[in-house]
Amino acid sequence: MMFEQIIEELTEILKTRALSLFGQVVERLVLQSPPRLAMGDLATPMALELARALKQPPRKIAERMVDGMALPNFVQSVTVEGAGYLNFRLDRGSFTISHLAAIMAPALSGGERVIVEHTNINPNKAAHIGHLRNAILGDTLVRCLRWLGNRVETQNYIDDTGVQVADVVVAFEHLLGEGVAQVEARIADPSLRFDYFCWDLYSKMAQYYQDTPNSLEWRRETLHRIEHQEGQTAKMAAVIARAIVGQHIRTMLRLGVEYDLLPKESDIITLHFWDRAFELLKQSDSVIQEKEGKHAGCWVMKLADSAEFEGLEEPDKILVRSNGTVTYVGKDIAYQLWKFGLLDRTFFYRPFTRYSDGRVLWETASHDNPENVDAPHFGGAGRVFNVIDVRQAYLQKVVKEGLRLLGHSREAERSTHFSYEMVALTPATARALGMPVREEDESKNYLEMSGRKGLGVKADDLLDALVSKAAEAVRTGMGEEREVSEEEIGTLGVQIAVAALRYFMLKYGRNKVIAFDFGEALAFEGDSGPYLQYSTVRADNIFRKMAARQVDARLDAHSLNGLTIGKPLGDDLWEIVRLSAETPGAVRRAVDSLELSILTHHLFELGQKFNSFYHKYPILNEPDPDERQRRAVCAEVFRRTMTASLELLGIAVPARM
Template sequence: MILEEIIEEIGAVINEVLTFFELGSIKIDYDINEPPIPEFGDFSTNICFQLAKIVRKPPLSIAEEIVKNKLKLSSKWKSRRYIEIASFEKPGFINFTLNKDIFLLEFLQNTNQKTMIVTPKTRDLNNNDTIIIEHTSVNPNKSLHVGHLRNAIIGDCLYRIFKKVRKEVKVLNYVDDSGLQVADIIVGFKYAGMSLEEWKSGSANYSKFDQYCGNEVYVKINELYKQRPELIAYRAQVMRELENPLSEISSFTNQIVSKVLIDQLKTTWNFRIHYDLLNFESQIIQSNLWHLLFKTLKDKKIVRYETEGKNKGCWIYSSPKEGDKVIIRSDSTLTYFAKDIPYAVWKLGFLKNPFGCKIFAKQWDNTYLYSTTLQDQNIDDNGKPKLKINNEFPINFNNISRVITVIDSRQERLQTLMIEILAKIGTSSSKYEYLGYEPVILSGNTMAMLGIETIDNKAVQMSGRKGIFVEADLALAILEERARSETEKRNPGMPQEELSRISREIAISAIRYYFIKFDFGKIINFDINDSLSLEGDTAPYIQYAYARGKKIEDKLNTKQKSIEFFETITNLSAIEFSKVEIDLIKHLCKYTIKLSESSEKANPKIMAKYLYQLATLFNNFYESSPIISESNANLAKARLKIMQCSMIVFEHCMEIIGISTLSRM
C-alpha cells in the first residue's frame, strides 16, 4: 500500500503540472513505472512523450522545462511527502527518487503493518458484481493429462486472485456430454463389443474409470472406425439421440459421463482446484436456451439457410473476417460451435436462466460443488421441455461484470466468431473475454521415461486418440516419489507419515507453479525433471526460501526471544540499511500493486514472477542480514520486522499460486 500512495503522490504532481500547459479538455494517458536502470531513480514517467504530440516540442525539452521550472509552481510538489528529488534523462523521461528515510520509517513503524502490505488500497467493498470463470471443461471420455492441467491451474489461480481482491467469483466447469468424443465411447460400449463388465470385474487393469474409457475404449474405437465403417454411422445415430433427453442412449450416456466426471474431478481436487458449478452441454440443447437463441439468430439475420453448394441444407454464420462457419449440419445436428453460443449468452445473463441446481459433491476445500439440472422433463405441446426454475441458483445474472473463458489458443478462431455473434445479438460482448494459452507438448526425456520411443528424442504433441499423453495422476505420482526421495535424503529419520505429507505437498506445488510461470503465448515443453528442481524458478525453491524464514522463527521461540510483530523501533537513525534490505522492503511493498495488475489483466503469471523474485530477494536477505546474532538491537528488530512481513507476503502469494507453506523440506 505504501507504493500505491507514492504513485498517487507522483500522479497528483503530474496532473497539476499538466494544467500549466493549457490543454483544455484534452486528456493525456501516461504511465508511472520503475525505470529500467536503478541509477535513474525509483519511479519514472513517460508523460513528456505524450505531451510532445500535442505541444509539438521534443520530449527532452518538455522534461527539462517541467523539472527546472514548472515543478516550482506546483503546490502538490511543495507538499509532497515521499519523493525527494525529480530529474530528467534522455530521450525525455522524468525520474523520481524516494526519500528513503521517510519510506523506511513508514514501513517499519506503521501499526497496521499486517493489513497494510497485503490489502490493495483501491477496492470497492460494496461492489456486488460477479466474475464468471470457465475452465477445465475436458470431454468426459478420458482422464486428464498434463495439458488439461495447464488450463485448470490457470483458471484456479485466477479464481484465487479475484478472491484476494474481494471480488465475487463463480467457477464453471462445462461438461461436453453430447459431443463426438463422448459419442465415441458410447459407440464402443453399445456397438463395438466393449463391455462394462470388464471394468466392473476388475480385469481391465486400470485403477480409475476415466483411465479405462480414455486409454482403452476411446483408443480402440478410433482404430476400429478404419476397419468397420458402419460404426461411423452408429456414431451419427448416437449424436442425434443425445439431443433427446428421453432416449435410452441419453440415459446410458448420463451414467457413463457421471462415472468419468467424478474421476476427473478427483484428479483436479488432488491439485486443489475449486469449482462452483457444473454445466452440461446436453442440458443446454435440451433446455429452451437453444430454441430461444436460434430464433434470435434467425430473426436478426445473423445466420442463413444454405440452399446450394457444399453447405447445402446447413445453417451458416458468415464472418466478415473468418468466413463461413456451419452452425447446424444438413442432418439437423448442432455443431460443436453452435452448442457453445447459447452457453456464452447464458453466462452473460442475456437469456433467462432455465436451470435449477443440485449438490453434486463436497470438494477438497469443504465447499459444495453444484450441477445444473432440468428439474421437470415433462414435454409441452410444442415438444419442448417444461422447466422449473430454482430460485436458489448460485449465480446472480443481474450483476455479471466479466466472463472469462480459459481455452486452448487453437480455439482462437471460434472465440473470435463467438465475440462477433455476441455483439450482433446485442449482449454485453465487451464483458466476454477468452484467455488463450498455447498447448503442452512432451519432452523427449519425458517420453523416454514413459517407455515411448520418439524420433531423435524430439518433443511430441499429445494425442488422446493415439494414446500419447502423460496423465495428470501419473505426473503427480512420479513427482511425489521423487520429492519423497529428496526429502528423505535431507531429513534422515523423519517419520514416514510426515515424509509422505511433505512429499505430496511439494509435488502438488511443483506442478501448479510449473504451469503458471510461463507466458500464455509459450508452448510448454513438459519435462518432469525440470518441474521438481530445488534450484531456479520452481516451487520447491520458493518453498525452501519460506522454510528458511520459519527456521528463524523456530530458533527465536526456542531461545524464548520475543517475536512480537508490533514492537516499536525506537531509533531509526541508528540503523544503516543495506541495499539487500531496502530492495526486499521495496519488493514487499509491491505486492498489492502486482495483485491489482494481475487481477485487471487476468494474468496469474504476474504473481508467479513476483513470488519467485521475493524468494530470491529473501534468500539474499537470509544470508546477509542475521537477526539472532545481530548486536545492534534496533537493527535486529528492523530485520525481524522485514522477515515477518516477508512471511506474510509469502503466505498470501503462495496461496494464490497454490504452493504449500512448509516449515521443513
C-alpha cells in the same frame, strides 16, 4: 496498496504541474521503478517527452518541474538525473512501518459478478497435463480476481453428449460387448482406474474406426441416441460421463482446484437453451438458412461483413446442420447468453459433491428436484472469462460475434477468451512413454499430444511422480536428528509437489508452447515453486527460533504502533520492502494482461532478494538490538507478502522443508 496510491497521487501532481507550468496535457505518464536502486524508487522520463513539444532541453524542463514541487506522503525527495529523468525517493522508515500493517490486504469484496469457465475436459478419459495447464491458469485467475474484490463463480463445463463420450460408449457396446451393468461394475471395481481404462479404450476405438471405416456408422447412431436420451445407450453415456467427471474433480482437488458449478451440455439440450437462442438469432436475421450451394439446408451465421473475420476463405459458420442437429458453437452461444443472463430461462440444480469445508459443488439438472431450492443463484454475470486453448480462438470469436449480432455488444466486449498455448511433448518424453517417434518428428522441438492416439502424460501420473520425488527429498533432507512421521512426510510431499506443478504451469507466458519434459517439471531448484516455499519456510523458522529463545520480535500489533526504524534501511533491506510493496501492482498487471507469469516472476525476484538477505544479514546473532529489529521487520515483510501471494497461486507454505 499504499504504493499504488503513491503512484496515483504522484501522477496527478505531475500532470497538474505540466499543465500549469507549460500548458501541456500529459495523457499517459510513465512512472515506474528505475533500473537500479541507486536511482531512487520511482522515476519518470516525462521531461524527455515534453522536450519535443516545448523545444527546450529536457533537463531544463525537469528542473522547472522539480522546483518547489509538493510531494505526496512518504515521498522524501525528488531529483533530476541522467538525460532529464525525475527520480523520487521514499522515506524508507515511515513507509516500511505503514506498509507492514497493510501487506497484501485484499480489496473489499462486493465488486463485480464474474464467471470464469475453465477445465472443460471431455468426460471420456483421464485428464492429461494439457488439462492441468488450463485448470491451473483458470484457478489462479479465479484466486486473483477474488483477491481484487470480484465475486467469482467458477464453472467447469461438461460436454457429456459429444463425440468423445459417444466413442467410448461405442467401444463398450461394440468392441467389448458390454452393457450398463458391466460398465457400472468396472466403475465400482477398486482395482481398476476407470478413467485410465477409458484412456486406452478410447484410443483403441480411434484405431478401429481407422481400420474399419464402416464402423463409423456406430458413432452416428450412438450420438443420435445420446442426444435424444434414448435407451441403454444414453444411460451408459451418462454413467460413464458422471464417473469420469468425478475422477477429474478428484484429480483437480489434489491441486487445490475447486469449482462452483458443473453445467452439462445434456441439460442445455433438454432445457432447450439452443431452441431459445436459435429463435433470437433468427429474429435478429443474423442466421439464415442456405437454399443452395454446398451448405444447402444448413442454418449459418454470416460473418463476411465483420472486420474480425476478414479474409477468411469460408466466412460462414454453420450452426445447424442440414440434418437439423445443432453444432457445438450453437450450443456455446446459448450457454454464453445464459452466463450473462440474456436467455430467458435457466437450469435446475442439484449437488454433485461436497468439498471438505462443506461447500457444495453443484451440477445442473434438467428437472426440478427437492435440493434445487438450496442452490445459489448461478449465471447472470457482468463479465465472463473462458479459459480455452488457442486452437479454439476462431470458435470463441464466433461466440462473441453471436452476442454482438444479437445486439449485446457490451456483453461481447466483456466476454474474454483467456487463450493459452498447448502443452506438447518433447520427442524424448514421447519415447519415454513408449510411443514410437517417427523419423520426421525426431528433429522437431515438440510433438502434440493426442487423445486419439493415447499419446500424452496423464495428470495423476505426473502428480504421483512429483509427490514421490518430493517426499523422497523431504526424507533425505531432514537428517537423522529430526523425527518426522510418515504422515507428515506425505503432507509435505503433496504440498511441495503441487507447488512445483502449479508454478511450472504458470511461469511461462501464455503464448508459449510448453514442451513438456519430465526433468524440468520435476525441478525443485531455482525458478520453481519449491524455491518460493523454501524461502518462506526459512523466514518462518527465524521467528520460530526467536520465540524458542525467548527473543521478542516486537512485531505484534501493539509493538508495531510504537515501532520506529531508527537508522534508515540499507539498500539490501529496503529492496525487499519495495518489492513487497509492488506486489499488489503485479497482481493487477497479471490479471489485466492475463499474464499470470508476471506474478510468478515478481515473486521469484522477491524470493531471490530475500534469500540473499538471509545469508548476508543474520538476525538471531545480531548483537545490536536496533539493527536486529530492522532485519526482523524486513523478514516479516517478506514472509507476510509471500504467504499471502502463494495463496493466490494455490501454493501452500509447508511447516518445514
